[in-house]
Amino acid sequence: MATRKENSTYTRNEKCIIECDLTYAVNKIGGRWKILILSKLESKKFRFSELKKEFSFITERMLTLQLRALEQDGLVKRTVYAEVPPRVEYELTEMALAFGPIFKQLSDWGGKHRNLTKQDSKISPSEARGKL
Amino acid sequence: MATRKENSTYTRNEKCIIECDLTYAVNKIGGRWKILILSKLESKKFRFSELKKEFSFITERMLTLQLRALEQDGLVKRTVYAEVPPRVEYELTEMALAFGPIFKQLSDWGGKHRNLTKQDSKISPSEARGKL
DNA sequence: GCCATTAGTTACATATTTGTAAGTACCGTA
DNA sequence: TACGGTACTTACAAATATGTAACTAATGGC
Numbered sequence: 001m002a003t004r005k006e007n008s009t010y011t012r013n014e015k016c017i018i019e020c021d022l023t024y025a026v027n028k029i030g031g032r033w034k035i036l037i038l039s040k041l042e043s044k045k046f047r048f049s050e051l052k053k054e055f056s057f058i059t060e061r062m063l064t065l066q067l068r069a070l071e072q073d074g075l076v077k078r079t080v081y082a083e084v085p086p087r088v089e090y091e092l093t094e095m096a097l098a099f100g101p102i103f104k105q106l107s108d109w110g111g112k113h114r115n116l117t118k119q120d121s122k123i124s125p126s127e128a129r130g131k132l
Numbered sequence: 133m134a135t136r137k138e139n140s141t142y143t144r145n146e147k148c149i150i151e152c153d154l155t156y157a158v159n160k161i162g163g164r165w166k167i168l169i170l171s172k173l174e175s176k177k178f179r180f181s182e183l184k185k186e187f188s189f190i191t192e193r194m195l196t197l198q199l200r201a202l203e204q205d206g207l208v209k210r211t212v213y214a215e216v217p218p219r220v221e222y223e224l225t226e227m228a229l230a231f232g233p234i235f236k237q238l239s240d241w242g243g244k245h246r247n248l249t250k251q252d253s254k255i256s257p258s259e260a261r262g263k264l
Numbered sequence: 265g266c267c268a269t270t271a272g273t274t275a276c277a278t279a280t281t282t283g284t285a286a287g288t289a290c291c292g293t294a
Numbered sequence: 295t296a297c298g299g300t301a302c303t304t305a306c307a308a309a310t311a312t313g314t315a316a317c318t319a320a321t322g323g324c
Contacts (some may be wrong), residue, residue, distance in 0.1 A: 083300095087301090
């Protein structure tokens, strides 16, 4: 999320990934806190401090980084008001709103299948959680 | 993807994430090569060596790791035939097949929006690609 | 015995992401 | 002049993910 080496295998491989529309899309929402943030912003716009309060477990640094990445990717619009103390508001763009129905389905999938897995694989919930 | 410390902030934070059905679902397909693999397997089952040939840019190690993770998560079924040389086949489970329509929509989203972003943000495609 | 084949595994190195803690800038108010 | 509030930024450390290269095991065919 910081700077990237332009010629690592890791970075070169990324090109293989995002040539596909599907992986391209998933990559955009793949950051650790992005989906949580996007979901939150679905209802209304939020100030930075409000998001910070809402997601107390996300550090300021990460919140900033994820918001910036979302902004770069055109999913979030950032509005700065020239006041003191500063006020910055974040809201979803059209592009991000188009994710709405997809999120709904993914969420349904999650709700439906998370219990199934526990039984199928005979792994305790906590164990299953530990794995990627 | 290897072993995880059970009490790092990183790991503890994961619990915050997967409590949400949506992020739970996205996490399952979030590995670097998982979507590519799942897409491939949508059409038919594949042997390990076939996948290796298909995705020449994925190393054996990563291919194995991603397949194992998918298996753990109940998205892929692994069948070993007791032959020499060994034969192992991978195929999607019901759970994974349920992703089908969602993948389609995500892919559509990707196709529709990847061009838009380039214009909107005035970043060259190659630059945009470098960012997460 | 030696080699080829398949499906891995192992030890190690590198890259990237995430987390911690402290510091910055602005200005109005006390 | 010191202090508080907001929205960050910076330097650094820890954790995780990915990549490289070499090695394994079983067995049929030479």
